[in-house]
Amino acid sequence: MAAGTLYTYPENWRAFKAQIAAQYSGAALKVASTTPAFTFGQTNRTPAFLQNFPLGKVPAYQGDDGFCLFESNAIAHYLSNEALRGATPQAAAQVLQWVSFADSEIIPPASTWVFPTLGIMQFNKQATEQAKEDVKRALTVLNQHLNTRTFLVGERISLADITVVCSMLWLYKQVLEPSFRQPYNNVNRWFITCINQPQFKVVLGEVKLCEKMAQFDAKKFAEMQPKKEAAPKKEKAPKEAAKPQEKKEKKKEEKKEEKKPAPEEDMDDCDAALAAEPKSKDPFAHLPKSTFVMIEFKRKYSNEDTLAVAIPHFWDNFDKEGYSIWYSQYKYSDELTLTFKSCNLITGMFQRLDKLRKNAFASVILFGTDNNSSISGIWVFRGQELAFPVTDWQIDYESYDWRKLDSDSEECKTMVKEYFAWEGDFKHVGKAFNQGKIFK
DSSP states (O other): OEEEEEEOOOOOOHHHHHHHHHHHHTTTEEEOOOOTTTTTTTTGGSSSHHHHHOOOOOEEEEEEEEEEEESSSHHHHEEEEEEEOOOOHHHHHHHHHHHHHHIIHHHHHHHHHHHHTSSSSSSOOHHHHHHHHHHHHHHHHHHHGEEEEESSSOOOOOHHHHHHHHHHHHHHTTTTOOHHHTTOOHHHHHHHHHSSSSSHHHHHHHOOOOSOOOOOOOHHHHHHOOOOOOOOOOOOOOSSSSOOOOHHHHHHHHHHHSSOOOOOOOOOHHHHHHHSSOOOOTTTTTSOOOOOOHHHHHHHHHHOIIIIIIIHHHHHOOOOOTTEEEEEEEEEEOOOOOOOHHHHHHHHHHTTTGGGTTTEEEEEEEEEEEEEEEEEEEEEEEEESOTTTGOOOOOSGGGEEEEEEEEEHHHHHHHHHHHHHHSSSSOOOOOHHHHHHEEE
């Protein structure tokens, strides 16, 4: 029987999968989530931790025998027994099917919809509306499957149920209000049955279902952002004689204490890692001040109609001296396989380029179908140079061909309209790809 320690931060739904599995299997699992056993953002950056878990991500598992695992699904699988994993090859494959379903069909739209309501991600109206539709589609699939079943695989709870419940936990707590979830009675029955099992309850506690759909709170989002250090005030020279040296030293020590940042709040590990990275010099600081205010355009784009409001605002205010517009096309279309993996390729790049958000905007689209697709997009950068080579944020850009567009040309205006609105003829995209679905 497995025995070891799970390193995580409090209320990490990914860690819940392993904890619930351990409750069913009887694995001896210790959870290190608070100081002094484990401090997220500190312990996971130490050489000793990184030697066992090179990515520094949590949850991470270390067995009493020294065996180490990262990635929550692998940990949950290891801590499960045969009944949870699937007693037959067919059942095991079905369990894996639903685990993959949670990762590809539930977690991406759930994150897009829920994270802004928690204040850990900026709100994007179009992305949120698309996420709601994707969640409905996933719920429909589950509802049909559970029409004649109590659980996802077999006649009792398996790792499939544990994984899918945990992936939907924040949906049910934050946004799936009664009117939204009403059409999915089979899913609701199954979810409530699972969370009320003793093995779930001891980990999750009482789960209160959403009564009113949570909305984006701009104030909360601003509070969650890392605070900038205020520049120390210059002291006026005293009129009287200088004070004793030890008092000066004491003042210096006090100022040093004031400049220490407040401890990081617990948040999603990706966002916390970004927030905790040391601030680097602004590579755009040397550029003249621009009349185009990127954040104002992004608010229009996120919250108002794209064609009627956001795009006219963009062209009315665009500063072609201070900003440039670029077209990107993924070089390796022949290597793209499943569309959900290609979508993850795009979102992963965006997440790792979070530092560019104040000085850049992009709309990137996947065209086509499984094993026959292409990726291309429009990017707006501060300055006249491609942003990646002049910064330290050279994320994935070498996998794309880049072409600077003339902002006064009809070609540019058409492409901006099509890519920003996610609709149009897209004549520059290969016909075979353009005839397929547009994945936004």
